[in-house]
Amino acid sequence: MIEIEHLSKHYGQRAVVDDLSFTCEPGEVLGFLGPNGAGKSTTMKMITGFVTPSGGRAAVCGHDVERDAIRARQNLGYLPEGAPSYPEMTPASFLNFVADMRGLRGEQRETRLTEVIADLHLEDVLHQSIDTLSKGFKRRVGLAQAILHDPDVLILDEPTDGLDPNQKHEVRSLIQSMARDKLIVISTHILEEVEAVCSRAIIIAQGKILADDTPAALAARSKYHNAVQLTLAREQDVEPVAAAIRKLDSVASVESHSKQKAVTALTAAGHDGSISLRAIASMVEQQEWAVASLQLEAGRLDDVFRQITGGAEA
Numbered sequence: 436m437i438e439i440e441h442l443s444k445h446y447g448q449r450a451v452v453d454d455l456s457f458t459c460e461p462g463e464v465l466g467f468l469g470p471n472g473a474g475k476s477t478t479m480k481m482i483t484g485f486v487t488p489s490g491g492r493a494a495v496c497g498h499d500v501e502r503d504a505i506r507a508r509q510n511l512g513y514l515p516e517g518a519p520s521y522p523e524m525t526p527a528s529f530l531n532f533v534a535d536m537r538g539l540r541g542e543q544r545e546t547r548l549t550e551v552i553a554d555l556h557l558e559d560v561l562h563q564s565i566d567t568l569s570k571g572f573k574r575r576v577g578l579a580q581a582i583l584h585d586p587d588v589l590i591l592d593e594p595t596d597g598l599d600p601n602q603k604h605e606v607r608s609l610i611q612s613m614a615r616d617k618l619i620v621i622s623t624h625i626l627e628e629v630e631a632v633c634s635r636a637i638i639i640a641q642g643k644i645l646a647d648d649t650p651a652a653l654a655a656r657s658k659y660h661n662a663v664q665l666t667l668a669r670e671q672d673v674e675p676v677a678a679a680i681r682k683l684d685s686v687a688s689v690e691s692h693s694k695q696k697a698v699t700a701l702t703a704a705g706h707d708g709s710i711s712l713r714a715i716a717s718m719v720e721q722q723e724w725a726v727a728s729l730q731l732e733a734g735r736l737d738d739v740f741r742q743i744t745g746g747a748e749a
């Protein structure tokens with residue numbers, strides 16, 4: 436469990452983390468979202484004891500991060516931003532060093548080293564110096580050191596940054612598999628990652644919590660929640676289709692947008708956030724429009740993110 440009470444950090448006159456309070460339980464994957472400079476990394480550094488708060492406190496598994504620092508750190512694994520390590524070491528020597536620092540011994544040490552090397556697919560680069568590894572492999576080495584001692588709490592600052600799509604998928608699957616019995620906090624700029632792995636998302640900007648909810652509940656705040664998306668099967672003039680749908684009583688607005696040259700999509704939003712999918716479907720049938728897909732939207736997290744943070748990029 437993580438308990439954060441009135442946590443603040445000031446640099447000079449500026450509050451970069453401003454009176455944050457929240458708790459997080461095992462089994463949760465908490466996504467920290469916010470524009471650049473929102474205070475995500477600083478908050479993570481305070482939870483892990485790398486930065487001293489200006490005010491408030493953080494506790495990990497009941498251990499105060501400042502007063503009971505060793506116990507708190509024993510219970511957590513941390514992947515800092517950029518996955519720093521020792522560039523002149525190899526993954527093998529670095530992970531052995533981390534195993535020593537974490538006090539792993541005997542059979543448990545061998546088992547954990549074997550498991551994390553396999554989980555992060557490090558076998559082929561074990562004896563190559565870390566500074567010669569690609570960005571993706573450096574990040575995997577950073578993740579391996581964070582999980583080596585099998586901690587109850589994982590704090591991962593942008594864990595998939597720099598990974599290719601396959602590696603991103605693998606790391607997300609690893610996070611999901613570890614989430615069953617751990618508490619995981621990740622920061623990310625990738626909103627689809629939040630939807631894919633997080634059970635809860637906290638949006639922060641200028642050091643303050645602006646939203647704290649499940650990704651689905653956040654997405655449902657979007658004007659596109661329950662909107663109908665219609666994609667035409669071939670390139671054709673979308674305006675007559677848009678005009679016909681606009682006339683339906685349940686439709687408040689229609690946006691048309693060309694995603695690819697050959698396909699035109701329409702999004703029709705209802706007056707009260709709900710719209711008659713059936714009414715649009717029967718119109719499609721009557722008018723014999725060639726339609727590639729017709730679907731109800733859950734909502735768009737990027738839309739909500741912009742709305743909440745005042746237009747900032749994730």
Ligand SMILES: Nc1ncnc2c1ncn2[C@@H]1O[C@H](COP(=O)(O)OP(=O)(O)OP(=O)(O)O)[C@@H](O)[C@H]1O
Pocket residue numbers: 446451469470471472473474475476477478516
């Ligand atoms: N040691 C420091 N001295 C002064 N200002 C700092 C220091 N560390 C961080 N800051 C400032 O605090 C603010 C929050 O930084 P932080 O790295 O926590 O943001 P972030 O949300 O992680 O951003 P990003 O998404 O870009 O990584 C930034 O404006 C940053 O410049």
